[in-house]
Amino acid sequence: MQNPHYFKIAENFSKTPGPRYIKEGVFSAELLLKDGFRKLYFDALDKGYKITVDLDDTAGYATSFLEGTFGELARESDPEKVLNHFIFISHKRPWYIDEIKEYINDVKKNK
Amino acid sequence: MSALHKRIFINLADIQNLTNDAIVVLISIVTDFTRRGIKVQGNYPKNQLFKDKLEQSGFFEYVYGSVSNENKNVKNAIYTKYSTEVEAVKSYEINRLATETVFGTNIGSEDIQRVLVELMMNTFKHADPEIEAAENWWLSVEHDNILKKVTFAFIDNGVGILSSINKLAYKQGIFKSFKGFFKDDIEILRDILDGKIKSRTGLSFRGKGLPAILNAFKRNSFSNLTIITNNVYANFDTKHFRAISPDFMGTLIYFELSTDNNLI
Numbered sequence: 001m002q003n004p005h006y007f008k009i010a011e012n013f014s015k016t017p018g019p020r021y022i023k024e025g026v027f028s029a030e031l032l033l034k035d036g037f038r039k040l041y042f043d044a045l046d047k048g049y050k051i052t053v054d055l056d057d058t059a060g061y062a063t064s065f066l067e068g069t070f071g072e073l074a075r076e077s078d079p080e081k082v083l084n085h086f087i088f089i090s091h092k093r094p095w096y097i098d099e100i101k102e103y104i105n106d107v108k109k110n111k
Numbered sequence: 112m113s114a115l116h117k118r119i120f121i122n123l124a125d126i127q128n129l130t131n132d133a134i135v136v137l138i139s140i141v142t143d144f145t146r147r148g149i150k151v152q153g154n155y156p157k158n159q160l161f162k163d164k165l166e167q168s169g170f171f172e173y174v175y176g177s178v179s180n181e182n183k184n185v186k187n188a189i190y191t192k193y194s195t196e197v198e199a200v201k202s203y204e205i206n207r208l209a210t211e212t213v214f215g216t217n218i219g220s221e222d223i224q225r226v227l228v229e230l231m232m233n234t235f236k237h238a239d240p241e242i243e244a245a246e247n248w249w250l251s252v253e254h255d256n257i258l259k260k261v262t263f264a265f266i267d268n269g270v271g272i273l274s275s276i277n278k279l280a281y282k283q284g285i286f287k288s289f290k291g292f293f294k295d296d297i298e299i300l301r302d303i304l305d306g307k308i309k310s311r312t313g314l315s316f317r318g319k320g321l322p323a324i325l326n327a328f329k330r331n332s333f334s335n336l337t338i339i340t341n342n343v344y345a346n347f348d349t350k351h352f353r354a355i356s357p358d359f360m361g362t363l364i365y366f367e368l369s370t371d372n373n374l375i
Binding site for chain 1: 196197198199200202206219220221222223225228229231232236319320323326375
């Protein structure tokens with residue numbers, strides 16, 4: 001059973017995250033959200049806990065996958081809540097975290 | 112004259128050089144002609160080295176011709192592949208083979224993966240800005256086991272980066288103000304890669320993919336980043352940017368991975 005407090009993309013979703021939408025190719029951000037990640041986030045929001053997202057050990061991320069996941073959740077709920085309910089880990093490539101925060105803040109600016 | 116009666120002959124007999132970027136462009140053009148019912152024939156290079164390279168490249172999977180036995184199934188030569196979709200799993204396999212050749216480890220480079228997926232996505236979304244997945248992308252990867260170097264050549268036969276920007280900007284009714292920001296197409300391309308287009312114009316269609324490729328290049332994850340699209344040639348290594356004529360329809364992106372680069 002999925003630990004609701006910890007999600008490692010490489011182990012709980014795919015080693016090879018793909019594009020933004022399902023129609024564009026396999027292991028998309030849309031599939032991740034549909035597969036339970038959206039529910040995981042909204043449950044955390046309801047119950048008031050944080051989810052640690054571990055970004056390490058995948059083959060690499062396209063910008064659209066990161067934006068399509070965390071930017072999309074920010075559009076669907078509230079950018080501040082997304083920032084507050086996720087703790088990001090990326091030991092090897094820390095710029096992924098900066099990028100995700102930038103995407104969420106972009107949503108905030110445009111809301 | 113109908114397409115059925117048109118024939119094109121490609122004369123490769125006296126070529127003086129043959130690189131995988133040239134091969135992938137050639138394949139994409141030939142298959143485009145074939146798709147339109149135009150017959151394409153050609154001859155082999157006289158130079159044995161180039162003949163071998165052409166045979167090993169997979170060129171004859173797309174063009175009628177024979178491949179000698181010794182050039183069949185040559186490991187780590189040139190890999191040529193086409194698709195309309197984003198193939199992250201396949202690009203990871205290609206990426207792992209590349210880092211094995213260069214660094215002796217098959218863990219793959221996250222930045223190379225990012226670049227390949229971004230390029231496939233760009234083809235899916237922007238090769239024809241009005242129809243998704245309208246064009247194929249082609250990727251050719253050449254391994255040099257002696258120099259420990261891998262070269263990547265990616266092409267799509269779409270409208271090209273600059274034309275896709277212009278088309279969509281025009282459609283959104285901001286063409287005049289958009290063009291007014293810039294001096295010429297070279298500067299527009301540089302600004303797209305620097306991520307300035309979106310911030311200056313508010314356009315959402317060209318986002319983060321191309322700037323992410325330039326950032327990966329700045330991290331020294333690969334070298335010799337070269338882009339040819341529409342009327343622009345841009346080499347970000349040598350900082351050589353120039354207008355070209357006639358226009359190149361589509362986008363060709365070339366880069367190299369070697370031991371001079373960081374495995375990121």
